[in-house]
Amino acid sequence: MKKIVSIGFLFFITSLWASQPRKVLIIGIDGLRTDALQQANTPNLDALIASGFYTYESWHEGITVSGPSWSTIMCGVEFPKHGVTSNSYSGSNYNNYPYFTKRAKECLPDLYQVQIVQWAPMSDNVYNDAWDQKIKVCDGCGANSVSAAQTQLQNANLDVMFVYFDECDLTGHSTGFSPLNPAYINAIQTVDGHVGSIMNALQSRPNYAQEDWIVLITTDHGGIGTGHGGNTSTERKIWWIGSGNYPVANQLTGVSDPGSYAMGNHNDVTALGNPSQADIAVTALDHLFRGTECDPFNPIWDLDGQSWLDSLHVEAPVGISENKPKEISIKLFPNPTTDFLSVWFENEKNETIIPLIYDQLGNQVMDFKFTNVNLNKLNIDINKLAKGAYYLTVNIGGNNITRLFTVE
Ligand SMILES: [Zn+2]
Structure with a gap:
């Protein structure tokens, strides 16, 4: 047996x-x-x-x-x-x-x-x-x-x-x-x-x-x-x-x-x-x-x-959440960080994404051009940024979401 x-x-x-x-x-x-x-x-x-x-x-x-x-x-x-x-x-x-x-x-x-x-x-x-x-x-x-x-x-x-x-x-x-x-x-x-x-x-x-x-x-x-x-x-x-x-x-x-x-x-x-x-x-x-x-x-x-x-988008078929769309949100980690920033997006509706990084004086220090693409994760090399606080602004489908992060 x-x-x-x-x-x-x-x-x-x-x-x-x-x-x-x-x-x-x-x-x-x-x-x-x-x-x-x-x-x-x-x-x-x-x-x-x-x-x-x-x-x-x-x-x-x-x-x-x-x-x-x-x-x-x-x-x-x-x-x-x-x-x-x-x-x-x-x-x-x-x-x-x-x-x-x-x-x-x-x-x-x-x-x-x-x-x-x-x-x-x-x-x-x-x-x-x-x-x-x-x-x-x-x-x-x-x-x-x-x-x-x-x-x-x-x-x-x-x-x-x-x-x-x-x-x-x-x-x-x-x-x-x-x-x-x-x-x-x-x-x-x-x-x-x-x-x-x-x-x-x-x-x-x-x-x-x-x-x-x-x-x-x-x-x-x-x-x-x-x-x-x-x-x-x-x-x-x-x-x-x-x-x-x-x-x-x-x-x-x-x-x-x-x-x-x-x-x-x-x-x-x-x-x-x-x-x-x-x-x-x-x-x-x-x-x-x-x-x-x-x-x-x-x-x-x-x-x-x-x-x-x-x-x-091969993980889950598009449309599953269409009746109950999640709110658009982003998560950053690690924060504070030293050389690398991972950004996670809730982007169920496949909106156009335009991320920008500003310093505290409002000067743009980095930009990216992702358009017409559904990104759920973005890894940003921030080695070139001096120590300090920065704003990451992500425009998803016309809505701006801003998060503060710190480079140590
Ligand atoms: Zn050839």
């Missing part, structure tokens, strides 16, 4: 592990210039945008080359930490700053994680990345990527998948990265079709209704002429899509340029309002770790990104 009970218990535990419901799909589209994406006809990306969080106004904070950019996207840190500054991947520091997939497995060792890439260096030159499978298809062969992804999506135990498409970048290099180039637009529309095929396969999973997938899509850089790697706006302007459960598309606009480590003018405070490439890894970890003991912001990991999971 005792034996039967323990077998039953073991089975229960095993099925819990096997059915980890929180799952991540990241689709990477190499070299997709932001203004060209807006120009192209992309019904499948639009469908993800329709209930999700997105921006066309994010800024690249590193080197606009694939090796360093994808490393930032997958590691959650910028190149001064992951060390990749070129497509040779020399100087890589993945032992200290690995892919998020490695961090995910440190806490959830049973995750099954697969990457499907076309561009070989991303597979061959990356180590310590904890993928269970690294699948490589020929460069530019989007249909092969799709078919590999469809096969993987038939595996009920799949937890994390990264699928990469190179068609836009290849076409940009051969005929021009431009919204006015029909060949480039055509490549974008082809990749959009691939995204649709993958989403169909994802939504056809037998247990899809019981699973909680987050889908994150981004590019590594834009382009100018037939190249990239510089610091022009068309190379640095990037976009970002996260699936969510909003009733309407939730667009982040008015994002200030935080500068970049490549240009030597990176501004940490402005960067808080910029959905950056490093946010993809942190958002993915936050999603996988919710409801577990795992900490997606483990300070030892020294991540640069922030999580946008609360902005995607």
